[in-house]
Amino acid sequence: MKRLKANKRMAGMIRNQVLYTRAAKALGRKVAWVTSGSPVEVLIANGIIPFYPENHAAVCTARGMATDLVEASEGMGYSRDLCAYFRVDLGSMDTGRTPLGRLVPPDLVLSCNNICGTVQNWFRVTADRYNVPHLFLDTPFSDDAPTETDIGYVRDQLLELTNQAALIAGRSFSKKRLLTVIRRSMEGLRRWDEVLKTAKQRPAPFTSFEAFVQMAPIVSMRGTRRTNRHYLKLLDELRTRRAAGVFAVDNEQARVVWDNIAIWPAHRELRKLFQENNVAMVADTYTGAWSSTHLEDDPEDPIGGLARAYTDIILNHGMEHRIKVISGLIQEYGAQGFVLHSNRSCKRYSLGQYLVEKEVTRLTGAAGIVIEADMADPRNVNFENLKQRLTPFFEMIKDSA
Amino acid sequence: MDLEKLKNAANDPIGALKARSKESGRPLGLAFSSYFPLEVLDAFDLEGAWLPPVPRPDYPDGEAVLQAFVCNCVRSSADIILHGDLPVGLVAATTGCDSRLALATVLRTAGVGAPVVMLRLPVTVGNPLAVEQGSRALAGFCDETRAALGRDLDLEVLKKARDIREKGRELLTGLFENMGDGGLPASSVYTAAVAAQVMDPGDLIKALEEAPRADKAPVNGIRCMLSGSSIPSPRIVEGLEAIGVKVVADDTCTGTRAACRRTVKGVDDPVRAIGASLINRPLHGPTMLEDGHARIQQIVDTAVRRRAQAVIMLHYKFCDPHAFEAPGLTEALERAGVRSIVLEADREPGLTARDRTRVETLLEAIG
C-alpha cells in the first residue's frame, strides 16, 4: 500500500510539537512531561504544554536509536528487564540524543498509574533529574469497572492536582476553559474512533499497522484543534482511497486482532509480512484504548467526568476485561484470528496472555497465537523467529476464513 | 525461642500450611503481600497466612500461565496455588506491582477452586486521601469476601487476631532491632520471619517467647544490611554468614517491612483502623510512592545507625519496583559512605556461586 499522506503530515506535527514547546517556553509558559494515560485536559486548560516521553521513546525506536539509548540507561545501573520505553527515554535524557532536535526540559511531570506501575517510578526518576514537581494521579485498578468509591478518590485527587497545576502555571482554574478542552478531546476521540472503524470495511483501507503510527496525535496532542483537523483529513483520505480501490492489504484473505503495543523494531518487516500473506490486522487493543476513553463534558462536574474516564482504562482492568475486549473486537471486525504480543517490556500488558489465548479461542472459536518480542528493545526482537511462527498461523486462519 | 518449630516451618512452609489447616480443620486464607492484614482472614474463619516464595528449579503449573519475565515470588505463588494440593478457602490478592496484579487476575481466570478477592490499596502514602482510601479498600475487600464466602467477618475474632498478630510483629521487630549485636544471628532471625508468614499466630508467639537462645555462636564478619523483596529462604542468609557477612540491619519485605505495621489507635471501627494502618505504616516498600525519597533516606539512615559497612540488595529478577530504586539507592548509600551490591534472586534457595564470588569481592574490598 502506498504511504498515507497523513503520515507525512503527522511527522510534521510531531516535529512541530517540539517547536511549539520551545516557543511556549520562550513565552513563559510551562511544559509538563506526562504519561499517555494522564488527564492532560487539566494541564492544557491551565495553559501548560504537555510532552509525552512514551511517544518520544517510540519515535526514537522507530528511528533506530533504541539500542544505544537502552544501553546508556543500563550503564547507569537500570536493569535490562525494565520497560524499554523508560530505558530509551532515560538514555535520551542522559545522552541528549533524540531525533526531535532539542527537547524542552519539563517544569513539572504528571504520571498516572492507569496504564502500569512503571510510570510512577519512571516519572519520579525524571522529576529528580530535572528537579521539578512530580504530580501523580492514583487510579485504583479494578476487574472490570471502577466503583463509585474509586471514582470519588480519583476525583478528590484530580481537584488537588488541578489546583497544583494552576498554581504552577500561575493561573486561576477556569471551569469554562476546562470544558472547552474536554470537548475538544472528545471530538478528537470520536474522530479517532471513526478512523479505526474504517477497518471494518472489507477489504480494510486502514489497519492497526497504520493506526500505531497515526495514534500519535490522539495520544500526545489530545485536546487540540490540530489533532481534530488531522483526523478529519485522514478520514477524507481513507474515503478517497477506498473509492479508488486502494486497500491496506492486497487481496485481503484473512483478518486478525492484535493485543499489545506494536513491535517497533520490526514494524516495517511485520507490516510487509502481513501484506505478503494477505492478512489484515484490522483492530487492536492498544490504539483502541483511546477511542474507548469515554470523556464526559458535564458542565456541573467536569473533574468527575475526567476521573471516571481516566480510571476506566483497559490496562487498569483485569484479564477478564481484556478477554471481553478482544472477543468483542474479533466479532465486530470479523477476524478469524488474534495475535497476542507477549511484550517483555510491559508486564502490565503481557503477563497472563497464555490464558487470554485459551479463553478467547473458547469464546469466539478464533485461532490465537502468542509471539514473544518487545515493543522497543531491538535485542529482544528476532524477526526471523516471528516470521517462522506467524507464517503457518496465517495459513491456518486463511483456511478457516 | 523454640527454634526447631520455627526452622521446620521456614524450611517447609507448604508442609507447615497443610499441617496447620489439617489441625484446625479450617481452610487457608492465602495472601501474597506483607501489605495484607492477615487478621482479617483469621476473622473470616480462615487460617490466614502469607504464601512465601518457594525456590525450586521448575514450576510447571505457574509456567503454564505466566511468561518467563515474572519474578519468582509471583511464579512460585501461581504454581503452588494452581497445583491444587493446598486446602485454600480464599486467595487474598493485593495490588502493588504489575506482576502481583497479573497474579490475581491469572488465578481468577484459571479458576483455582476458591474465591480470589483483591485488596485494592492506594499506591501513594503520606496524604490523608490515601489513608482514607486504604480504609475504604479494606472495607471493600471485606464486603467482597463476605459475598464470596457467604459468611460474615467475626468482629470479636478480628479484634483478638489483630492484637495477637500485632504482638507477633512486635516480637519480630525486636529480633531485627538486636540482630547480630547481642541478639540472635541473622539466619535465626530470618528463620523466624519466614516461619511467621505461615505459622498459627499463637504458636508463633509461643515459639518466639520461649527462652530466647541462639542455636549458634554469634557470627563474626563485615557488618551489612539486607534490603529487598521477600527472602526466598533463610539459606540465603546462612550462605552470606558462611562467607563472612554479619547481617545487622534489615529492609526486606519478609523482615522489618512486614513487622513494622501498628494498628491505628483511636478509631472505633477495627476494619477502618486496620485499613488506615496499611498506609500509615512507618516503612514502605518500593511499590508505594512516597513524598520525596523517604524510603531511600530510611534505608541510608538505618545502615548508618547500625554501622553497616555495606548494603546487600537482594532483589528478585524481573522485580521492577526494586530494580527502579537500585541506582538511586546505590548513589545515596555511596554519598553516606556505605558500599552496596545488587544480587538477583530467582529460583535458587541459597546463594549462587556467582553471587558468592561477588559478595566475597565486596567483602575483600571493605577489608
Ligand code: SF4
Ligand atoms: S510500555 Fe507498559 S510498562 Fe512501559 S510505560 Fe507503557 S504501559 Fe508502562
Ligand code: SF4
Ligand atoms: S514487588 Fe517485586 S518481588 Fe514483589 S511481587 Fe512485585 S515484582 Fe515480585
